[in-house]
Amino acid sequence: MEIIMKKKFKLFLISSFLIGLPVISISCSNDNIKLNKKISEENKEKDQSPDGTSPIAPQKTPEDKNNNLNNEINNNINNKDNEQPKPIEITPPVVDDKNDQTLKDQNKQNNNLNNEINKDSNQKKLDNQIDKKIKDQVEKIEFNIKNADSHFLSYEFLKSKTPYEIIKQTQSYKKGLEDINNFLYHGNNGQAIDYRSGYNPDKVKEFWKYTKNVGVYGNYGKTDEEKIAFYNDSISTDGMIIQKYLSNFQNNERYDTNQISISTNVLENLIKQNPFGFLPSNLSQLLHYMDFESIEKIFALKNIKEVKSNFDDEKGTFELLIFDKNNNKHYLNISAQEIPSLKKNFDFIKYIYDRSFTVTKGTVGWKIDPFFSKQNGLKAEINSGTMWVMDRIINPELEKKDQYELLIATNIHVFSLQSVFDKSIYFEKNSNNSREKEWNAGFWDPIASYNVDSSGKIILSNNRSLVNFTGTRGEFTYPTKNNIPVFTRGSGNYFPTFNAYSQYLDAPYYTPRYKATGIFAKNITVGPKFLEEYNKETRHRATKNAGADFVLLRLKIHKQNLKNILPDLEWRIGTPEEKNWYIGVGKNELFSPIKTQFYGGYPATINDNFEPQNSLEFKYNKSIGGIINAQTRVIDEDNYKPLWVRYKENENKDWNSHNENWKKYTEPFIKNEHGMPKWVLTQHSQLYTHIPYEKRFNALTFGSSGSMAIDSSFNLIGINYLFTQDSTYNTYTNGISLMEGHSTYSDGFNGNIREDIIKKIKNDNLETVKINPKNKV
Numbered sequence: 001m002e003i004i005m006k007k008k009f010k011l012f013l014i015s016s017f018l019i020g021l022p023v024i025s026i027s028c029s030n031d032n033i034k035l036n037k038k039i040s041e042e043n044k045e046k047d048q049s050p051d052g053t054s055p056i057a058p059q060k061t062p063e064d065k066n067n068n069l070n071n072e073i074n075n076n077i078n079n080k081d082n083e084q085p086k087p088i089e090i091t092p093p094v095v096d097d098k099n100d101q102t103l104k105d106q107n108k109q110n111n112n113l114n115n116e117i118n119k120d121s122n123q124k125k126l127d128n129q130i131d132k133k134i135k136d137q138v139e140k141i142e143f144n145i146k147n148a149d150s151h152f153l154s155y156e157f158l159k160s161k162t163p164y165e166i167i168k169q170t171q172s173y174k175k176g177l178e179d180i181n182n183f184l185y186h187g188n189n190g191q192a193i194d195y196r197s198g199y200n201p202d203k204v205k206e207f208w209k210y211t212k213n214v215g216v217y218g219n220y221g222k223t224d225e226e227k228i229a230f231y232n233d234s235i236s237t238d239g240m241i242i243q244k245y246l247s248n249f250q251n252n253e254r255y256d257t258n259q260i261s262i263s264t265n266v267l268e269n270l271i272k273q274n275p276f277g278f279l280p281s282n283l284s285q286l287l288h289y290m291d292f293e294s295i296e297k298i299f300a301l302k303n304i305k306e307v308k309s310n311f312d313d314e315k316g317t318f319e320l321l322i323f324d325k326n327n328n329k330h331y332l333n334i335s336a337q338e339i340p341s342l343k344k345n346f347d348f349i350k351y352i353y354d355r356s357f358t359v360t361k362g363t364v365g366w367k368i369d370p371f372f373s374k375q376n377g378l379k380a381e382i383n384s385g386t387m388w389v390m391d392r393i394i395n396p397e398l399e400k401k402d403q404y405e406l407l408i409a410t411n412i413h414v415f416s417l418q419s420v421f422d423k424s425i426y427f428e429k430n431s432n433n434s435r436e437k438e439w440n441a442g443f444w445d446p447i448a449s450y451n452v453d454s455s456g457k458i459i460l461s462n463n464r465s466l467v468n469f470t471g472t473r474g475e476f477t478y479p480t481k482n483n484i485p486v487f488t489r490g491s492g493n494y495f496p497t498f499n500a501y502s503q504y505l506d507a508p509y510y511t512p513r514y515k516a517t518g519i520f521a522k523n524i525t526v527g528p529k530f531l532e533e534y535n536k537e538t539r540h541r542a543t544k545n546a547g548a549d550f551v552l553l554r555l556k557i558h559k560q561n562l563k564n565i566l567p568d569l570e571w572r573i574g575t576p577e578e579k580n581w582y583i584g585v586g587k588n589e590l591f592s593p594i595k596t597q598f599y600g601g602y603p604a605t606i607n608d609n610f611e612p613q614n615s616l617e618f619k620y621n622k623s624i625g626g627i628i629n630a631q632t633r634v635i636d637e638d639n640y641k642p643l644w645v646r647y648k649e650n651e652n653k654d655w656n657s658h659n660e661n662w663k664k665y666t667e668p669f670i671k672n673e674h675g676m677p678k679w680v681l682t683q684h685s686q687l688y689t690h691i692p693y694e695k696r697f698n699a700l701t702f703g704s705s706g707s708m709a710i711d712s713s714f715n716l717i718g719i720n721y722l723f724t725q726d727s728t729y730n731t732y733t734n735g736i737s738l739m740e741g742h743s744t745y746s747d748g749f750n751g752n753i754r755e756d757i758i759k760k761i762k763n764d765n766l767e768t769v770k771i772n773p774k775n776k777v
Helices: 062-078 100-146 156-160 163-167 171-186 201-210 224-229 264-272 280-291 292-299 347-354 526-530 559-565 648-656 658-665 693-698 753-763
Strands: 005-006 011-012 025-028 033-038 304-312 317-324 329-335 356-367 377-393 403-410 440-442 469-473 495-499 509-512 514-521 540-546 549-559 596-603 605-608 612-616 621-623 625-629 640-648 675-682 686-689 709-710 714-728 730-737
Touching: 005 100, 005 514, 062 356, 163 612, 171 201, 171 356, 224 514, 264 280, 280 304, 292 304, 304 526, 347 356, 347 596, 347 621, 347 709, 356 596, 377 549, 403 559, 469 675, 495 549, 495 621, 509 526, 509 640, 509 753, 526 658, 549 559, 596 686, 596 730, 648 675, 686 714, 693 730
Parallel strands: 540 675
Antiparallel strands: 005 011, 011 714, 025 033, 304 317, 317 329, 356 377, 356 440, 356 469, 377 403, 403 549, 469 495, 509 549, 514 540, 596 621, 596 709, 605 612, 625 686, 640 675, 686 730, 709 714, 714 730
């Protein structure tokens, strides 16, 4: 367990604007109606998002609707004289034909009278029609302006966009974005904010006041220098965005209601096409943003004036109460039992559980005592972390031996073995240190323990083929009440899972790597030590080895061992169900915290002081908000994660070019096990999940590193890697490294890890069941 102090901000590695609204003025006279729309010049500026891009233009935004409405009203006014309503007929009196001239004169008078009456009547009807239409449309405009965060987007727009694209249409987001930019550029007595020049708690707190409407930070500023100065390296739940729903209703409001009649197919499609997910709460989210016109079409109602809902995600139930302008109430009640597309929390928890397990590594390596050098020597350790299956590689020769090759995801720091096998950390090349010959490195089997000699020194087995990483998984049962699953605290049985020595150097298959700039080091040592581009005066830096605490492993497992740790997969292999079982890389979607998140893994049980105990459990958390850190601008040594991989000359000179570190690894430290490090600076966007203080013990702690994180559409969003505590703001949260980044990228990388994985697998001609199948059907 590594602990990083940031003032009072602790990070635990858990393996071990108001945008301008149209101002409408209406002046009426007897002869004409004028509708003016005034838009201030300052509101014509382009909206700039935290990631440096403009928001995606909606198919039909509220402003578009208002513009179209104004045009329609003006057209009605301009064309009113052209409308030809049915004339009112006045029957002329009957006269004697002899009085022809008198008849003509009287007819002429009657015709003139008819024309005057018709003209006056038609004008009044037309004026009344226009007045009513204007009144209705103006009311609609005013409603949309007043409720620009709710009931203002069409269903067609909503179902075609992501939550991130939707939230960017709201007034609160636009105003929040404008406010935080004004604050960062002018908040220091008219000058720009600079968090690197000193700690000001009031300015730190004010920062979070604005981000809670935006949901992203870490990429504000036009230049790298501004982005570093504007970077707030604390964390607070006060700055996190959370979901918005329809208002709840009381039970007595359900009385005297009309039952809403709607087909199951319509409801199924409504849920399946919901960009917020498949939970009852997500349905409330969708209807919160949906305009009344769309709701009226879906539920076959008219003149809606208010919509309320109640939901229970544990039970999978949803109630809808709609009020119309005639004081009628319309009611709908559905559940997951009758609507299969509607899901419960458990469906997402079990999805993660079925694809996850915990792996334990027993290692023996050199340890340094900082106070007593005589105590330096070989020490045995045991570490565990969570892993999950992404896909299976088709390997016919291996399958003949009843073995399978899986693509398994976890954190770099879960599988990091550099501190064990990198001798250069402890002894320089060709040193005269008398104890150098004592150095050794290897594994021991946690099931079989390790051997020691008579003096207590650890003896590593010469038979390196029998040592395994062990795996296990928790079990769950169904209680008798409410049929809500409860996961046991029992650790289960440990099973040999992956052979250690034959796989540890070749297992690391993919980790993202790209260039990152706009980085500031907390101390004067980390820059020269790790970063290729370094300005000594400003301490601003850049690196070509940026990435995420994420690694994809190729691991071989025997069929019997697979049955022990992933029974839900074992029986599906070779069946038509296997492909859909794998989560793969997920579909492209830039994540927003307003979409529900689930993540789960195998942390150790903890006491009231967050101290780990001796047992572990399968534990999960559900988050309905949070905030995304687009890029960690302020770093220290702990932001670097090393992989230990099989030596390749070109890769060694590339990855370890800084300070010519590649020279340390040209010769193997252990015969036939030639390795080298790949140091990755964790710069990828991360989601801090929303965990209220009173629910802080829901956070996943020690041992849960590597946990799968999905949204409430069963889409992969990232991987859990961090437990974070900031005592200044009473904040406890987990850090999820995201599959798609919100920062600024270059050199051919767009921040999308999903696409990067697919590209590598295809370039390597790997056939897999899910990501790159032979038959693309």
